[in-house]
Amino acid sequence: MKTPLRIGLIGYGFMGRTHSNAYSQVSHFFDSSHVPLRQAVCGRDEEKVRAFAKKWGYASYETDWRKLVERNDIDAIDICTPNDSHAEIALACIANGKMILCEKPLALNGAQGEEMVAAVEKAGLPNLVWYNYRFLPAVTLAKNIVAAGELGRVFHYRANFLQDWTISADLPQGGAGLWRLDAAAAGSGVTGDLLAHCIDTARWLNGDIVSVSAMTETFIKERVHNLTGQKQAVTIDDACAFLARFANGSLAIFESTRYARGHKALYTFEINGEKKSLAWDLHDMNRLSYFDHGVPGDRRGWSSIHCSDGDHPYAGNWWVPGLCLGYEHSFVHGLAEFLKSLDDPAAEKRYPDFRHALGTQYVCDAVLEAARTKQWVDVKQA
Amino acid sequence: MKTPLRIGLIGYGFMGRTHSNAYSQVSHFFDSSHVPLRQAVCGRDEEKVRAFAKKWGYASYETDWRKLVERNDIDAIDICTPNDSHAEIALACIANGKMILCEKPLALNGAQGEEMVAAVEKAGLPNLVWYNYRFLPAVTLAKNIVAAGELGRVFHYRANFLQDWTISADLPQGGAGLWRLDAAAAGSGVTGDLLAHCIDTARWLNGDIVSVSAMTETFIKERVHNLTGQKQAVTIDDACAFLARFANGSLAIFESTRYARGHKALYTFEINGEKKSLAWDLHDMNRLSYFDHGVPGDRRGWSSIHCSDGDHPYAGNWWVPGLCLGYEHSFVHGLAEFLKSLDDPAAEKRYPDFRHALGTQYVCDAVLEAARTKQWVDVKQA
Amino acid sequence: MKTPLRIGLIGYGFMGRTHSNAYSQVSHFFDSSHVPLRQAVCGRDEEKVRAFAKKWGYASYETDWRKLVERNDIDAIDICTPNDSHAEIALACIANGKMILCEKPLALNGAQGEEMVAAVEKAGLPNLVWYNYRFLPAVTLAKNIVAAGELGRVFHYRANFLQDWTISADLPQGGAGLWRLDAAAAGSGVTGDLLAHCIDTARWLNGDIVSVSAMTETFIKERVHNLTGQKQAVTIDDACAFLARFANGSLAIFESTRYARGHKALYTFEINGEKKSLAWDLHDMNRLSYFDHGVPGDRRGWSSIHCSDGDHPYAGNWWVPGLCLGYEHSFVHGLAEFLKSLDDPAAEKRYPDFRHALGTQYVCDAVLEAARTKQWVDVKQA
């Protein structure tokens, strides 16, 4: 017997589409007792939200998120709004007993996040934050290798997330699709948008980060704001890099920017252990680079594992060996893990929840403080 | 206003899944007046076909394909059965006035294909053969570059499709999923299964092939047959390679095998023109390798275009720059082209129809004859 | 104690330079009792040959190769002249009791080669043909892996040598540096110049080739001849591709051209065995691609071995791990093998001699005949 999980989606932008796709696709490829139903979608522009509901097969729509959150025919709310509204909406969801699937980052800052974690844990509601990249087969394979202790002592971690889409000084800030360039809505620039992904994966693979030194820069100081039509100071960080020390004694460097010409969405990480090293990049997301020092000396090399075989994580649910998956599959897999966890709440959770995301938020906060103060900053632990 | 296109799917194996996914996904990402409805699916095992219908949202199911073909509430039949039944089913579809979307290869041989082409063209029914790889963004970009004449005179074409999944002598032949190893069901081995893809793309990019010299080999001579339980002679070609000359004067080599250790589904092609060269491979399917001799001497190099930007074919309908698409997107795109063509029958068709697939069949026939006779063979033109 | 090996070099073009470099460098990096001395160099243009002798430290020079061959103070002759003179010079060397180091290909054809082999073997003189690529660390590593039987049964071999330097119709033929475009001097085009390298390595790695089907093409039919100033028919093959069967039952495709836009000197090979596969290319010559099916399923991938460690062939004689060698090192290594063999004549020879090069010549001859007759041709065995 199947148990419906009636979803209410708030926000129908880029992330609204990726999540809707996950709700549409998950049952075609993964088995679970809980089956998501696209019950309602919510947005402020009625015409647009109606069209979205029709295109994606939502049974209904709302234009006021508070009404959606109060509906009795909704089991879980998916929050896809700009970052500045996550906390308020999440707290309302919790008050109404809804499970929450919240787009990352969790909140504008650690203080908001603490309130959210306290409330959701007190209410005992299942909760997920959409740090999707860990659910790609190659990244989950990396996790499995690390978790099995195969790396031995870890010495180094490095990650970056490089883009180039904001180099033009003519690009405005604010408004639909561009709220990511406005610190009031986004909280920060690349730190919360991009580095948060790097930090989530890093903490999943390599444990807690304990201290950081950072620098940030805003290369284009003023841009026209879409909501005011005026040239205004750019309030976000265009680029951020930081040094870090992990609790396990390893050293790390992290970097993110939207000014790295030639990189569209180059999210990469590498981890170097005593016995093995692993590396990955989002542009070639089906591959994991793998170095095993146990191989005899003259045969050692980095191997490129095309993670599309039946024995690779998630891959066996899709096609046949050698055939690529895409970006959106990460959300389908994350959702499948959430549903599996609803089926069997006692099993180990393999998705990031609010508490884990709070830890990531604390690192972001420390990074921004370190950049501001030009000091090494200790990271608060979630 | 939307016009429903009621689909009846015959066969629910690997290809049944990829096509069902296309019917499910296309309207989420592409606009067209014609919208596919998953009306019915047909398979001989009632329990399994019912489960498939439920999972993929088909409104009904049948266990006899003849009944499906005769139903009045079906506009188009999608044929996903083994190759030996394509001709019979297609002719029945035509007799019943159904459009046809037929899995490749078109038929067991050119003679069957000729009958199918004659019938479908006489009936004036829209018809497609699912040579899906051309619809990947990188491959369509290659086509656009070639079609614009940017390569100048073409000198060389090379393609291969390398797999390694049949190396074990313990693998049986015949039966579900393994009919591809039985020439009675498949017509041939790698020639019809894999080289047909290479040939379809080659003819699309570089025009007609006029003559071939070939060799084939069956490395494992006997395998247990799943339907009989007996060890029987293997009747297919495990590997096939051929030399070819195109009508435009260029030379080509083609190779396919299921015995290339280390390659899961390495479909690659390369075309060398006077001014530019292009290369692609399925394992890294989002990238097109591009060489432009017009670049100044010391700056010339092969560039790797990550075909995930808004101005790349199909990519703008999905996510944002840098994010990968996967294998199954090719079917969505092919279906989108078919629907667009139904909306505007006068526009240029950008999908392979029966006649184009017959041309590919003729090349396969010539290749097998050349291998058998150890002679160069002229290729019949469709 | 060191034994001098007094070298007389005939020809001081591109190959004269690579060989001279080997004579200059070998003792800096390899130990042997026999030590080459640059005794004399020979060329027809006195001014140029004198300058070459000075630059490269040759103790003397000659302008008539017959005089050089007769000199008593010469132990070994290195033949770097165009292909049409190899046989005549070699036979004169043998008559004068000189060892021979002959640039590849051995001769214009098998008939010449047979005469040379018979003479040199009867005289018992050490002899080498400069098929240099096998001496690159990655290629020798491939040989070692194959020789240890690690591949198991071999199914496939493929190789190509792609260049693009003759695409311009304005390039003349004949004369200094361009004799490679004149069949009278070169014997053939890409077949003897480039495919001969591919065939040498293939036979070294995978044994004898027994039959071939081929095609050749001359894309630019006429070019100005540098020696006559007239536009003359181009007599060489601009491109050649062939199918082959090896004695061990494996299938192969070979291709070479000077019309593959974007490839400067892309010599690649790949060999697929039951258990392992290997691939290599000259543009990234320090790396060997290595696939080991024995690795557990989810960890399998092609690994890229940077063959620059102390336990890689030849690499330990140079620098430290990770540092690249270059093209010319192949000649140094080949010379080192020749010297080692002089030191210990009983040890296994690891360089190609006249007889091995004759086998390669027979394949070239069969390929050209197959292209001419459009028939499969059996290959004569050396």
Place this chain on the structure above:
Amino acid sequence: MKTPLRIGLIGYGFMGRTHSNAYSQVSHFFDSSHVPLRQAVCGRDEEKVRAFAKKWGYASYETDWRKLVERNDIDAIDICTPNDSHAEIALACIANGKMILCEKPLALNGAQGEEMVAAVEKAGLPNLVWYNYRFLPAVTLAKNIVAAGELGRVFHYRANFLQDWTISADLPQGGAGLWRLDAAAAGSGVTGDLLAHCIDTARWLNGDIVSVSAMTETFIKERVHNLTGQKQAVTIDDACAFLARFANGSLAIFESTRYARGHKALYTFEINGEKKSLAWDLHDMNRLSYFDHGVPGDRRGWSSIHCSDGDHPYAGNWWVPGLCLGYEHSFVHGLAEFLKSLDDPAAEKRYPDFRHALGTQYVCDAVLEAARTKQWVDVKQA
């Protein structure tokens, strides 16, 4: 007419060999009026230094560097000793009027370096520091592109130098070949040994570094010392990473370690400008990665320039397009630049001299201070 440049080499270890190779090779491939003569080599172990002199063709040898420095038949001294002796030897050379070619880093610290720079500039003696990597064709091509202003405003620079050869706790420190693990002899660990290379190239390509934040780590705290036989504290940095700001406003991250499993000598850099980006790595040293935003949108990609054509820096002096150079060629090219500058002292110097190397030393000093103090440190400018 040729002018001999009589070289006296002090030290015959790894660097003694690379420099000797350059003296042996340069005149075979580059023209200059000044021609190096291998006049004398100096080392403390007479037997070994005599053998080295014989192998590399030095006309004489010394066992006391002070005697060498005072010889009248020496024009230039090449210092290849451990870092702690550079200053003393260099000052003695200057006192004796010798030109100096000094192995990097210049000195143990900025204070030593300042004294060396003051003395050599006062004496007006030609001086070079062997930061060799800039002389690789791909790196020099990068410089040429940057120098032509093609990148526009620069936003980011990143570089690392990753090795893995000291991971084993059994590796001793000190003594022949292992003095790099002893801070008394080396000054620092990876900072002076590896990061110094990264910094030299970075400053050449992107100008002055003005401030840094850094961290260092010594992963293995004690190792047996080869000179004492005792287990002693390891005094060097095993790993170092730093954030930096350049005078041109760009941000940078640098990292070096000998604990990055799988990397032998992975020196990489990348520079991102408004219009173009460049990247390079030492393991594939013949290639430059090049991104040109001026290419039309759907054709943009990183291209891999194989810097082996006649119009690439230095490459035309060697072989033909497509053929690789190796590591040691960098020293030959650097020497060729030094000789060219002796021929024409008025021309722009394209090699790093003492003053440039002092600037690099200042960055190293600042990095080590920043790591020690956990503060951002301003860099002194040379």
